[in-house]
Structure formats: structure tokens, C-alpha cells
Amino acid sequence: MKTGVPREKPPFEAQESTMHIYRKHPAEDENKEIIITGDLNCNILEQNKSLPTSKLVDLIDICQLQQHIQCPTRITSTTASLLDVILTYYGDDKILDTGVIHLGISDHSLVYLCRKLSIPKAPPKTVFTRHYKNYNVNQFNNDLSEVFSLPLDSAILTDPNALWNDFKNKFLSVADKHAPIRQRRVKSEYKPWLTNEIKQMSYRRDYLKKQSIKLRSAYYDKAYKRCKNKLNNLIKETKQEYFRDKLSNAKNSKESWRTINELLNKKPKTSEVKELDINGQLITDDDKIADAFNQYFSTIGSTLSDKITGNCTDPMNFVTPLDGSIFNFTSITLQETIDALNEIKTKKSPGLDETTKANLFADDTSLSCEGFSPYEIEIKLNKDIENVHRWLTANKLSLNMKKSEFMIIGSRRRLASIENSPVLTLGGNNIKRVYQKSH
Secondary structure, eight states, X not given: OEEEXXXXXXXXXXXXXXXXHHHTOXXXXXXXXXXXXXXXXXXXXXXXXXXHHHHHHHHHHHTTOEEOOOXXXXXXXXXXXXXXXXXXXXXXGGEEEEEEXXXXXXXXXXXXXXXXXXXXXXXXXXXXXXXXXXXXXXXXXXXXXXXXXXXXXXXXXXXXHHXXXXXXXXXXXXXXXXXXXXXXXXOSOOOTTOOHHHHHHHHHHHHHXXXXXXXXXXXXXXXXXXXXXXXXXXXXXXXXHHHHHHHXXXXXXXXHHHHHHHHTTOOOOOOOOOOEEETTEEEOOHHHHHHHHHHHHHSHHHHHHHHSOOOOOOXXXXXXXXXXXXXXXOOOOHHHHHHHHHTSOGGGOOXXXXXXXXXXXXXXXXXXXXXXXXXXHHHHHHHHHHHHHHHHHHTTOOOOGGGOEEOOOOOHHHHHTOOSOOOOEETTEEOEEOSOOOO
16 A cells, blocks of 8 residues: 655646656556545636546546545634545445544544455553542551561561562562552553643634534624634643753763753664674574674683683783771661662662563563474473573573463464473473564
């Protein structure tokens, strides 16, 4: 499908605009769908059509296009014209609905077209937060004091890991009681500068726009334009104040650049490596590219070491000895621990309350294999997973089982013939099977 959106042109360029559409019409030869939408500055509704409008109508007929908008798209107290069009190259059997929506963001109304598509509905975005509606700080502190006043089991007094797990379980039990975790859907991206005043004025602007079109009143038309200009100025001032305060309160360059990227609506970009040139040899296979990266980064230390010439100088010659200095470990006081905890940033929390993301992670790794039967796939993947598990254990790392999933890819007939799904385990935990995944 190809979509064209011409820009708004002044009347003397309307004829040039129609010819531009004709020149940019290669999709017809490729038997592809065409959607052309925009303001062509030709009033389709006028009785005595001007030369540019007549040429546009003839061009639509020559190219066998269909114009789906039949209502005026720009209405004032004295005129009503159809300037915004939607042209398509396919029949009405694929069109569900078309029409015009009168909005206050412009003097032109919004035109829309609903086409039949077989796109699966994306799952709603959900987040986990703690509910503080019934939270009482005094009761919370009292329950914490009561829980931690109980004597500890003597078997865990010498095991730091056991002590840590005991503290975590007790703290979370009290936290879940006073501020339980709840799941909620996120409707849209959060805009901190979008205040209630802006929302109310937006409703007022749209109301005035609808009344202006409904009553064909010059009074409502002027009121709508005044409200729209006032709203635009308010949005600019609010956004300026929000980003100015955020930049002034930034504590480091990372926060400053995050704010600047948010202001510029610049999102992080990722690039996919499709080929590598290694010693004049071009590599395009995904497995070979991964092996090449692994070989490079796993041997970079030894490669640099081999390039360093030998040196017989004693490294201790560069160390200045201090007479009488002795290094000793000192005990950490309770106040030092409290001060260190208070300095931890909330956005860097390692997820102890089960609602924040962990700040230590390796990466998202994918394992894949092929086989003629589910049993063969199960054997191969479990062998690879066991190797991963041994590597994690040796490096004192853990795997997030909530994000660990597997999916079987094949034709519908082959997938439907699978009676017993493969059982994949890691460290005694089963890995969940999914049937679709979005990235």
C-alpha cells in the first residue's frame, strides 16, 4: 500500500498539485493500493468549477480513483467548501466508513477513512504500582517495629544471605499489607505539562468549533479563534515552564540530555547489524555475525596484551611506599548504613518492592533450534538452557523467569498437530510457552 499526503498549496499552484499526483502514481502499475489524502485547495462542491478543480476531477476519473469525502471540510459563517479529500484506488467493499469530524485544532475539519484490515489487536500495556489510598505511616512503622522485634533463628545469624532474605520477606509482608500491589492499564503516554486548565480549554475550543459549524454564526467563529489562539499560547508557556524547571533541577548531564531528548521528541534508536566485513570477507549469516562479535569481544584483552612489548620493569617501582601505614578493615556502623540507603535513588532501586525494575541485568538473549518433532526440539533446547544455567551459576547471576518464554514457529497445520508441548526447564522452574510475541 502506498500513501501520499500532499501539502496545502495556494490557489495558483492547484493545477501543479494535480499534475504532481499523476506523476507520483507508480503504484497503479504495480497493482498496489493507493491512498491520497490532504488539502488540494480545490473546492469539489462548487457548481461552476474553476479550471484547477475541473482538472482535478478529470484526473480522478482518468486514474480511476474514488473520492470518499462528500461533506464540506472548511465552514465559515459565509462559505462551505470541500477542500480536504481522500482518494483511493480500491472499491467500496474494503471501506467501512468515511466522514468528517469537526475539531478545534484547525479551521479545516478532520477527514477520516476506515478500511478493513486484519491486524491483530495489541495487548494493553499494564504496569504494577503500590496503592497508597489507605496507607498510614504510623501504623506502618508500628508493624515494622513489631515484626523486627521478634528474635531471629540462631541458624541464620552467621549467613548473610539468610539474614537478607529474612529481612526482605518481613519488610515485604508489611508493605503488601499497607500498600498492596495493584495492576492497572496505561492508556496513553503521560504528559506532565498537560494540566487540567489546558484540558478544560481544549474542551471549550472544540465546543465553540462545533457551535460555529452548527449555527453558521460569526460570533461563535470569532470566539473559537480567540479560544484556539489562547490555548496555543497557554500550551507553549506551560511547556516552557515545565522544561525550564526540569533542566534547572537536573543533577547531572544524563538527566539534562534526557530532558532535551524529551523536548525534541527524540527517541532512542537501535540499528540492526545485517553484515560484517572481516578481513575483506563479507558475512551476512546471523549466526556467523554473532560468532564474530563473540570472538572479537572475548579476545580483545589478549589481543591487546600481545601487542604490548615486553617490559622487565618492576611495577612496584611506580608505587610510593608509606612508612608506618597499615591497611585495616573497619566495622560499618548503623548510621553509615542508613546514610548509604538514603542516598540510593528511587529510579535505581533493584526491585525489592516487586514494582520497580532491577538495575542489574545482562541482556535479553534468544536461543533457537530446529527439529522434526517437539521431542527433538525439547532435547536440543534443554541442553542449551542447561549450559546457560551453569554459566549463570558460575558467574553468580540469575535469570528473570517472568520474562523467560519460548515459542514454536511453524505452519498452522504442523502447530495444530502438536499434542504434547515441549517442557523446558531452567533450575527446576518451567519456562512458559507463548503463541505470539511483539517487540
